[in-house]
Amino acid sequence: MARLSHLAFRESEAIAAIRGQGLPSFMGRQLIRLCVISGIRHHPAFAEGPSKALHGILLEFTRSLNAQAIMSNRIPDIGEDAQIDDFPTASGTLTSLMKTPTVVSLPDTPACYLDLYLELEVLPKVSVAEEARANGNTAIFNAIMAQPHIYSVMDDYTRTISLSNVQPALLNGDTAVRPMLDIKQHFSIPHARWYGYGSSNGFEPQRYGLGEDMNITEPEINIYGLDEYIFPAPKPKPTPPWAASMASLLANPLPQDLPMGDKDILIPMAAYYGDIDRYVRLRRPVIIRGENYCIVRGIYHNTMFANWFSRPENIERALAIIPGSNGLQTLKAAIHARFIMSNDLSRLPPDEITKKIPVSELPHLI
Template sequence: MAADTHGSNPSTIEHRFMSMSYSDEDCAAAIRGESLPKALGLYVTQLCVFRGIRHHHGFGTALRGIPGHPEFSRALNARDIMSNFIPEMSDPDEFPYCIWHPDVAAEEIYRQLVRRYPHLRYHVGRACAVAGYIDLYRELDLLPDPCIAEEARDHAQNANSKRIFDEIMGQPLRWTVMDDYTRSVNLHNPTPAPYGLNADTAVASSLGWKQDFERPAPGSRFDDGYQPTHPLNPPSYFNITEDHGIGEPLDDEDLHVYDQPATKESAMSDLLWNPLPHHLPEGNKDLLILMAAFYGNIDRYTRLRRPIFLQAEPGCIIRGIYHNTLFARWYSQQPAATESRFARAITARFIMCNDLSRVSTTTPPEELPYLIWYPTLAHEATYAELARRNPATVPAVARAAVVADYTHLWDSLLQRLVPQEALFAEAKASPNAHYLTSLRRRCVELDLPDLEATAAASGDDYFAGSGRPLESSATEMPAVVHAGSVGWDMGGPYDGYRADVGMVELWACAEEDMRAAAGEDVVSVVGVYEGMGMGAEEGVGERWRRRRAEGLRGRGGGGGGRGKGEG
């Protein structure tokens, strides 16, 4: 049993929550269950204490009942239960959710727990799925719950856990009672599960993942000084242990959840190109979510999405909106459509379909898109009315006029136009010299600097009209793909967003032999093709392995493994 080494005077403990100081040593000691930090004001420090409490019985007991911080009592109560003690609990905020990780209690302890606290029967049922306590599970007489089913499947190597799984799946209907996203149990109004098993459970085998701690600072994984927000943090949709998996990594091989393959035995990855089954297989569905959003697949995305966005998800949604009008129409009815980043994309898609219902003289500038000519050109009359209806759209309409070669529209806008570098770059790429000539003349009229000279270096990403594609292909392929294989960044062509799935698409097309050849590294297909030619009878993977063995590995593809389009 761990022991606290600092004083337990309540006033002293409460004072620690006022301090925002940080110490690596204090965090490490808390995780090990050795001592409480001298300052508890930072969330990262609190996470370390939660971890220490959950993994070391007897640690942190001075934090029980601290006003305004029931989360510590929850952690202590969870640890007590898993250590075969039934704590006194009365405040609803002090009842824990997860009482099965990192340990399970004895079956009789869980039985007594339910007798004393009947509303914990589904929590206990979940523990039964982990431990294989089939007799107790049957005594509980629970509705067949998808979370318990997925947990039992995760422990199917235990014969009794497998029996629990089979009993649940043998029922004609499953009911949504437990919710791992909100750590809640709906005892009074359970609803039929809208799908089969849907990979919406933080199964116990996924809870061994760890992320290390660090000092909160701008740009760090705790960059707001409170919540972990960095893309390499665990996805925030699951936190059933309330410690975000904080820990001391054993070595550099510890993976973030965000980086883990989306598959167990490739079953989940196979669904990238196959219809979704009624019951999803074991694994992480994040990559499926991103790809469904990227392609604007309404049915898949509606089923798969989580209540919180993945890191690359907004960019994928925006790309899906741009390329799928029906997805845009559907998303316009979603709550998130009021956010300016999505509103711009939806409006752009509607404009390119010659519908201006979303634009008026009072439309806020932050909801007006710039990219309104790709992947579809609107009619000239639509662009003309757009510029008349809201003058803030003139730069975008002028750019569209160059791409579409609408000279009459261009000439009508010229006196309202202030030349920009991006517009110069597009005009220089156009086969019609009229646009460049008139831009030069306009610069002279306005006494502007030489924008033409700097246009090529402007870093503009919008060259759809001049033969330079907005999206590119990948030339390097890993052995497995996951959510982290989807590139994303701000400042991309889709009104400030970009999502890059080239690596996933290459992986989906490639032979199994080629994927296996990647091993722990990546295969450079340019190196394979250029170094050996396409005429050899041996397989591509065989050629790659032979080339690697000969020490002739090549790296192909520019832009971080992306083949760039040429204008």
């Protein structure tokens, strides 16, 4: 499709795509494609109309069209390698879909169908329990938690399902539950180069990509002052109902199963104080804002945390999740500083400092 090769951006067309009013003329930019995916997922007529031609063009378009078909109680034409990343709104469609022989894997059943859930006799999963709790379905939640073990099968960070070597797990706040996915971000005008703060792509990457639209929505203000689009006044962001339960854990031991909420408030604190047990349990596979600075502080003030972080497997993990080389160098410099303060110079032989350790990794503050 020729329009995928053009990088031109038109705000009015991006908004029209989100509203399900038409396909953009140019879809070379990722932001435009996200707007199209958002329109497909939220407007059945748009998916059945002009967007239908996108089936098979890009994998993310195909997945979104399949998801919209399922949510509209229709079974799409599923290939052998297809992945269904959303669920239908009627139990009959889900039952028929599960009987389709070409389906490789299905997502967790909706948290509102207790009878269907019990009939299917599916493995009790962490993700279903957290989704049921978040949506107020205590019946399914209690049915799962009453089982001797619950298991972690779905990885919402990578949108993958692991059916081999399934292990018992706890509720650890790693599921992208519906209330969190309903939190939208307003796009901005993408730029080829950006010298200030913010993203040059017009959006910020999201931790969870289940919908593959980065939770994109219309801008809060009319960027170009166009008269044909009327935008509502910005609304203050309400405090999530689960905020208090997570904040209370700042000064209390962690329970076996975390309550519903965003555990991001707990991760920096665990790193800040160098609490290995809390940090290992709470950390995510992707670094969150401010976490790397708290890690450095924890290393400076906690010898055991520095010793644990100096292990090769933890350095490799830090290399994968900390953006840029400066962050990793700062972390290594903090480790060296902590060992020097602890009178452990085994890592810094006096005659071979510059040979064994790059100057950029030597501490400037001890």
